[in-house]
Amino acid sequence: MKASDPTPLPPDLPQSPCVGICSACFDDVCRGCGRTLTEISNWLFMSDAERQVIWRRVLAQGWQPRQNGRRA
Template sequence: MEKLPERPDTPCVAVCSTTFDEICRGCGRSVVEVAHWVSMTAEQKETVWVRILSQGYPRRNT
């Protein structure tokens, strides 16, 4: 199995907003991903990390 990259514990940047849609404007995760983050496997988290980084997240100043 390939070693996963080292990442922070969470992509959260304390700019939480899902007012108009299901995606947080700060970290780029869906509401479901945020809710289940602590129970996700390392591989599931890495999948999310790859997607949000490719989309320009996390954003500290939104």
């Protein structure tokens, strides 16, 4: 890997950061997954590269995936 390459993502990420706790009452960022409302609505239409950019940001911001039906 080159020095300019981004940090690899964990191999066991779910299909999306969604944890089923949707809340964006005060701004355009969901409190459950850390994505913007635009990112959420466009997720299915994004390329893998676009999704990876979002994954890196939400992971860097402390997002935790659901485990066994609950948030970690």
